Amino acid sequence: MDPLKAAVIVFPGSNCDRDVAVALKASMGKAPLMVWHRDTELPAVDLVVVPGGFSYGDYLRCGAMAAHSPIMREVKALADKGAPVLGICNGFQILTEAGLLPGVLMRNAALRFICKDVTLRVETTDSPFARRYAAGEAIRLPIAHAEGNYFADADTLDRLEGEGRVAFRYCTADSDVTAEANPNGSARNIAGIYNEKRTVLGLMPHPERLAEDALGGTDGIPMFEGLVEALS
Amino acid sequence: MTKMETAVTPEVIKSHGLTEDEYARVLDIMGRAPNITELGIFSVMWSEHCSYKSSKKWLKTLPTTAPWVICGPGENAGVIDIGDGQAAIFKMESHNHPSFIEPYQGAATGVGGILRDVFTMGARPIANLNALRFGDPSHPKTRHLVAGVVAGIGGYGNCVGVPTVGGETNFHSSYNGNILVNAMTVGLAQTDRIFYSAAAGIGNPVVYVGSKTGRDGIHGATMASAEFSEDNEEKRPTVQVGDPFTEKLLIEACLELMATDMIVAIQDMGAAGLTSSSFEMASKGGLGIEMDLDQVPVREQSMTAYEIMLSESQERMLLVLKPGREADARAIFDKWELDFAVVGTLTDTGRMVLKRHGEIVADLPIDPLAQAAPEYDRPWVPGKKRPVIDSLDVPAHDPIDALKTLLACPDLASKRWIYEQYDHMVMNDTVQRPGGDAGVVRIHGTKKALAVTTDCTPRYCLADPHEGGRQAVAEAYRNLSAVGALPLAVTDNLNFGNPEKPEIMGQIVEAIQGMGEACRTLDFPVVSGNVSLYNETNGVAILPTPAIGAVGLIADSSKIATLPFKEDGDSVILIGETKGWLGATLYLREVCGSEDGAPPPVSLHREKREGGFIRAMIEDANVTAVHDISDGGLLVAVAEMAMAGNVGATIQAPNGIALHAWCFGEDQGRYIITAPASQVPVILEAAHEHDVSARLIGTTGGDALTLKGIGTISVTEMRKLNEGWLPGFMSAPDTNA
Numbered sequence: 001m002d003p004l005k006a007a008v009i010v011f012p013g014s015n016c017d018r019d020v021a022v023a024l025k026a027s028m029g030k031a032p033l034m035v036w037h038r039d040t041e042l043p044a045v046d047l048v049v050v051p052g053g054f055s056y057g058d059y060l061r062c063g064a065m066a067a068h069s070p071i072m073r074e075v076k077a078l079a080d081k082g083a084p085v086l087g088i089c090n091g092f093q094i095l096t097e098a099g100l101l102p103g104v105l106m107r108n109a110a111l112r113f114i115c116k117d118v119t120l121r122v123e124t125t126d127s128p129f130a131r132r133y134a135a136g137e138a139i140r141l142p143i144a145h146a147e148g149n150y151f152a153d154a155d156t157l158d159r160l161e162g163e164g165r166v167a168f169r170y171c172t173a174d175s176d177v178t179a180e181a182n183p184n185g186s187a188r189n190i191a192g193i194y195n196e197k198r199t200v201l202g203l204m205p206h207p208e209r210l211a212e213d214a215l216g217g218t219d220g221i222p223m224f225e226g227l228v229e230a231l232s
Numbered sequence: 233m234t235k236m237e238t239a240v241t242p243e244v245i246k247s248h249g250l251t252e253d254e255y256a257r258v259l260d261i262m263g264r265a266p267n268i269t270e271l272g273i274f275s276v277m278w279s280e281h282c283s284y285k286s287s288k289k290w291l292k293t294l295p296t297t298a299p300w301v302i303c304g305p306g307e308n309a310g311v312i313d314i315g316d317g318q319a320a321i322f323k324m325e326s327h328n329h330p331s332f333i334e335p336y337q338g339a340a341t342g343v344g345g346i347l348r349d350v351f352t353m354g355a356r357p358i359a360n361l362n363a364l365r366f367g368d369p370s371h372p373k374t375r376h377l378v379a380g381v382v383a384g385i386g387g388y389g390n391c392v393g394v395p396t397v398g399g400e401t402n403f404h405s406s407y408n409g410n411i412l413v414n415a416m417t418v419g420l421a422q423t424d425r426i427f428y429s430a431a432a433g434i435g436n437p438v439v440y441v442g443s444k445t446g447r448d449g450i451h452g453a454t455m456a457s458a459e460f461s462e463d464n465e466e467k468r469p470t471v472q473v474g475d476p477f478t479e480k481l482l483i484e485a486c487l488e489l490m491a492t493d494m495i496v497a498i499q500d501m502g503a504a505g506l507t508s509s510s511f512e513m514a515s516k517g518g519l520g521i522e523m524d525l526d527q528v529p530v531r532e533q534s535m536t537a538y539e540i541m542l543s544e545s546q547e548r549m550l551l552v553l554k555p556g557r558e559a560d561a562r563a564i565f566d567k568w569e570l571d572f573a574v575v576g577t578l579t580d581t582g583r584m585v586l587k588r589h590g591e592i593v594a595d596l597p598i599d600p601l602a603q604a605a606p607e608y609d610r611p612w613v614p615g616k617k618r619p620v621i622d623s624l625d626v627p628a629h630d631p632i633d634a635l636k637t638l639l640a641c642p643d644l645a646s647k648r649w650i651y652e653q654y655d656h657m658v659m660n661d662t663v664q665r666p667g668g669d670a671g672v673v674r675i676h677g678t679k680k681a682l683a684v685t686t687d688c689t690p691r692y693c694l695a696d697p698h699e700g701g702r703q704a705v706a707e708a709y710r711n712l713s714a715v716g717a718l719p720l721a722v723t724d725n726l727n728f729g730n731p732e733k734p735e736i737m738g739q740i741v742e743a744i745q746g747m748g749e750a751c752r753t754l755d756f757p758v759v760s761g762n763v764s765l766y767n768e769t770n771g772v773a774i775l776p777t778p779a780i781g782a783v784g785l786i787a788d789s790s791k792i793a794t795l796p797f798k799e800d801g802d803s804v805i806l807i808g809e810t811k812g813w814l815g816a817t818l819y820l821r822e823v824c825g826s827e828d829g830a831p832p833p834v835s836l837h838r839e840k841r842e843g844g845f846i847r848a849m850i851e852d853a854n855v856t857a858v859h860d861i862s863d864g865g866l867l868v869a870v871a872e873m874a875m876a877g878n879v880g881a882t883i884q885a886p887n888g889i890a891l892h893a894w895c896f897g898e899d900q901g902r903y904i905i906t907a908p909a910s911q912v913p914v915i916l917e918a919a920h921e922h923d924v925s926a927r928l929i930g931t932t933g934g935d936a937l938t939l940k941g942i943g944t945i946s947v948t949e950m951r952k953l954n955e956g957w958l959p960g961f962m963s964a965p966d967t968n969a
Contacts, residue, residue: 012569013477015393019660052658054391057477113386115655144390144655209657214674214790216665 016052027224050091063093092202103152109185128230132222248275276504310759324416335380348500355419367408391476396654397671409769431517449544515602523576612737621829623893645957681789683717690775692831701746708782716850717784729773796877800933808902812893819896
């Protein structure tokens with residue numbers, strides 16, 4: 001069968017577009033299409049990635065401008081059809097602004113940009129993104145953001161938890177979800193969430209940054225390989 | 233003073249920083265009195281910042297060539313060949329004065345400016361570094377300045393998506409009124425696609441791209457060329473405001489344009505903005521230039537010619553295009569939503585003619601202005617040599633207690649609080665993150681990597697500028713060697729006080745001479761640099777700080793060495809000679825409360841042999857960890873390796889040397905390496921062949937650092953001390969402000 005086709009959306013100010021393209025190619029064997037934000041048609045693809053960076057400089061609320069780019073209508077339409085959409089960091093912020101995921105990413109509690117490795121507890125493996133992880137295991141991925149403090153009202157958080165839509169939580173190396181392990185003040189230590197069908201994932205940590213031994217770890221690889229497996 | 237009709241009075245001339253002699257020269261060149269716009273242009277072009285008038289004579293003595301140097305000083309940045317048709321392009325530059333006045337924007341625009349210097353030449357920036365000096369932690373402004381500078385560097389570098397992979401931060405009371413913010417960028421280009429600034433082709437269009445011109449930063453270069461006094465807060469309007477989003481677009485647009493054949497010449501608008509960029513391009517090409525300032529994209533329509541020419545608004549570039557290519561080039565900038573305006577043409581007159589509202593508002597000869605800028609041979613006196621301190625005259629404190637003090641002192645405390653605010657991983661090629669001896673970034677898609685570092689020990693430079701200049705270069709050489717990189721070239725950022733004072737000029741001269749000696753012996757040419765003088769407030773100068781930024785090449789990035797201890801049972805070997813030098817050390821300053829003494833001397837030939845030996849050991853995979861010994865001495869270096877690896881060690885001090893001198897002496901040219909016990913004979917034999925001193929001093933293992941027969945401290949406690957100081961300082965309640 002044909003190899004999988006992925007698209008990476010490029011906004012003005014995206015800066016992790018190449019990084020995620022490299023990781024996708026390593027797992028999929030084929031370079032993804034790079035799609036410019038002004039395009040009004042999305043080619044037929046199996047997966048869309050909204051990458052990290054500073055779309056429009058994050059000068060307005062993070063992701064707010066990019067959410068209104070022409071291509072996002074196509075991304076929404078594809079997501080509605082059930083195609084997987086992965087939003088990483090600024091991509092997560094864009095997906096919340098675009099209404100594909102609930103909640104919002106606020107300034108980090110410490111009011112500083114934070115770039116470091118964190119550990120995440122895999123909350124569910126029932127998704128095309130997490131099927132290669134073990135439920136409850138602690139994985140290590142880097143964060144690099146100033147606005148990763150996830151917030152939603154209590155009802156929304158309860159619903160996310162009740163529906164098994166919390167993807168990852170910040171935790172200790174022993175998978176304990178503690179206040180000390182929360183790097184940015186996120187509600188209930190939430191690092192990533194799914195839509196209702198678990199076909200759209202937004203997360204602040206960067207799986208593409210630890211997808212190679214030489215970069216210090218490979219805990220990001222199962223996410224990309226899981227997608228390949230699920231979509232093949 | 234910004235109105236066109238402002239008269240050129242003696243007061244106005246003085247406020248533009250021109251001396252009487254210099255103004256006489258202006259009259260001579262012009263053959264008439266200049267108008268205010270012309271005076272402003274002379275003022276910025278002849279400022280210390282743009283003309284290097286005090287330092288040029290001495291900078292010329294630095295070695296700048298080697299077979300691998302493609303372009304040395306004089307262009308926007310230095311260019312070296314790194315093989316396979318690839319070049320590394322890099323430079324370090326200061327943004328000291330603006331960062332003190334407005335730390336966030338000052339530091340941010342410092343990063344933006346140095347990025348432009350590098351991508352102007354056709355390189356994609358792949359690494360940023362910074363060398364920061366702040367005042368005493370107890371000074372009421374220090375915390376505010378640290379917070380602002382770090383946030384500003386991060387705010388800019390993170391947004392443009394270039395990893396900040398290394399740097400250094402010192403604290404000293406001499407920087408209370410003049411902090412130093414030196415930013416370095418390293419970029420990657422193809423050797424056959426390097427772009428220069430010399431204009432060519434009479435009639436070719438001169439094109440302005442990037443942000444619009446506003447009233448910010450007018451006279452920034454002049455400000456950076458004078459001492460501070462009490463009223464420097466009033467200079468806030470001279471600080472520019474950065475727009476990293478536009479910079480990111482400008483990088484992508486320029487690299488896209490550079491992939492075509494449309495560009496004749498390109499130059500970023502840095503200090504002195506449109507004035508210096510247009511003068512430099514025309515001057516290097518031996519041509520004239522005519523510009524219609526009505527075409528310059530402006531934020532405010534009422535701006536005068538004076539303001540447009542002297543604005544230091546950021547994120548702007550000036551290009552000379554091949555004729556007839558304007559529309560194709562414009563399409564690229566339209567895509568990236570950036571301004572694009574044809575503002576002038578090249579002429580054969582050798583003059584710069586500026587028009588505003590249809591009238592000629594300035595008409596100046598280019599060469600006399602750009603190339604015949606004043607050059608001074610300022611009087612200087614050599615520094616007084618300080619006595620060498622006998623280590624036996626230095627109090628011998630308990631080594632474990634002294635280690636605790638050192639690990640938690642501001643200069644040695646972990647800088648994690650700083651580098652975690654910088655995205656050091658974006659671009660996914662950072663194979664050595666901050667915290668090692670040098671940052672290492674892979675050349676994307678290859679096995680190769682570049683190692684990068686910034687170094688200077690200002691307290692040595694004050695004690696002996698000549699030795700301090702040698703040491704700064706040698707330490708950079710050592711840090712590159714410690715990760716396994718072949719040191720290739722350096723960029724320098726010379727930060728000093730007022731050069732009109734003979735003792736300060738003496739520091740400049742001696743430091744440059746020392747640097748030159750080291751660069752020559754180590755085959756480590758200077759390919760770019762920047763000078764920042766007048767770092768004085770109310771007559772008090774900073775420590776002489778000739779910061780060195782350096783780049784080395786690693787052939788196989790899978791073979792780099794790192795500093796953490798790896799596992800229990802490795803042998804710990806000391807490379808280099810230890811005499812126990814305590815003068816001008818951190819032990820003396822932090823533990824004994826004295827800043828006296830001559831600094832440790834550097835043996836350059838030995839340094840070179842040792843560097844070669846270390847690189848050979850790394851290449852042959854004989855070693856499991858490598859760390860150079862620098863500030864704080866041997867025991868601090870071992871402690872750093874233990875903390876980084878979470879593995880302890882037991883160390884045995886030799887007889888025949890005072891224990892405190894052995895533990896904390898800062899003798900130069902030393903490294904700590906570890907290796908499996910089975911490799912030790914091979915390593916000692918190789919050391920002998922390289923004529924390098926090597927000595928087995930201990931074994932790794934356990935969860936504590938033990939000085940045999942003396943004392944012990946747990947790795948956890950060391951880490952608490954080392955990691956605790958900076959976050960504690962930055963979050964302490966605001967009682968001292």
